Amino acid sequence: MTTNFMPLLYKNPQPLNPEQHDGLTLNLSSGFGFASATNSVPLVIEEFGATCRDYVIVFSTGELPMPLVVLGVQPTHNAYVNPKGEWAADTYIPAYVRRYPFIFSETEGSEDLTLCVDVDAASVGKGEGVxxxxxxxxxxxLTQQGLEFCKNFHIQLQQTREFCEALQAADLLVDQQASITLAEGETQNLSGFRIVDEQKFRQLPAETLQKFHERGWLGLIYAHLISTGSMGKLVAQLKHNPAPAA
Structure with a gap:
């Protein structure tokens, strides 16, 4: 799994300012080609309900696991973006993708956040656009909307980290791997991710369950567990948009 959380997809994010970026525009119809070479993107907890219907939700490995939505099997292939840069129709598009090319940068040792834009994005330039x-x-x-989107995403990101810290503290996450049989009969392995251990979840102390209930986290766990049954949807998507031959 792709596990680098920030700034996945970004090439050259710069603090947005009129002195340096006056005349710069964003082509809103450029598509999602920028997300075609990753098999996962980060997710925030507000998205679990919408995401679990279309994708598998897993958690990254590392010191603080974070939610990821699975988009492909091979590390550099997103099965949901076709060669034209179009996202699969009638399928939820993760907020991390919709936020692009905007992003917040954090100043070390400070709570200050600066709105940035990836100036190397194919959609950014001085031609036609907004x-x-x-x-x-x-x-x-456009910039004000980008700022508001990034503010909301940042708040949800903090809430997501808190949720993941609780999962970690309760020792609910276990390493997992999946063997996927493609339409052609080829088998590919997906590894480097974690899921909630259902047995450990069922054995949680009443006090921990009560805390999870009060924080609204039980529904998130159920959404994650339900999503693990959606691997067949990924296989179907790979049939429509297979990874290029090595």
Whole structure:
């Protein structure tokens, strides 16, 4: 699994300012080709309900596991983005992807956040598109929307970390791997991720269950467990958009 959390997909994020980026525009119809070369992206807990219907939700390995949505089997292939840069129809698009090319940068030792944009994104340039700044060099509606989106995402990210810390503290996450049989009969292995151990979950102390209930975390765990039955949807998507031959 792809496990680098930030800034996956980004090449050259720069603090957005009118002095440096006046005249820069965003092509809103450029598609999702920027997300075509990853088999997973980060997820925040607000998305679990929508995501579990279309994808498998897993957790990354590492000191603090974080939720990931599985998008493919091979590390550099997203089965949900076709060669034209189109995301699979009628399928939920993760917020991490929808946020691009905007992103917050955090100053070490400070709570200050700075809105950045990936200036190397194919959708960013000085051609046709929506400007980041107006004629008065003020943030355009596009930039204000990007700022608001990043604010909400950042808040949800903190809540997601808290949820994952609780899973870790309760020792609920276990390493897992999956063997996937593709339509052609070929078998591929997916590894490097964690899932909630159902047996450990059922054996949680009443006090811990009560805490999870009060925080709204039980529903998140159920959504995750339900999503693990969606591997067949990934196989079906790989049939429509197979990974390129090695």
């Amino acid at each position: 400007a980041f700044f107006n004629d008065k060099k003020e943030a355009s509606e």
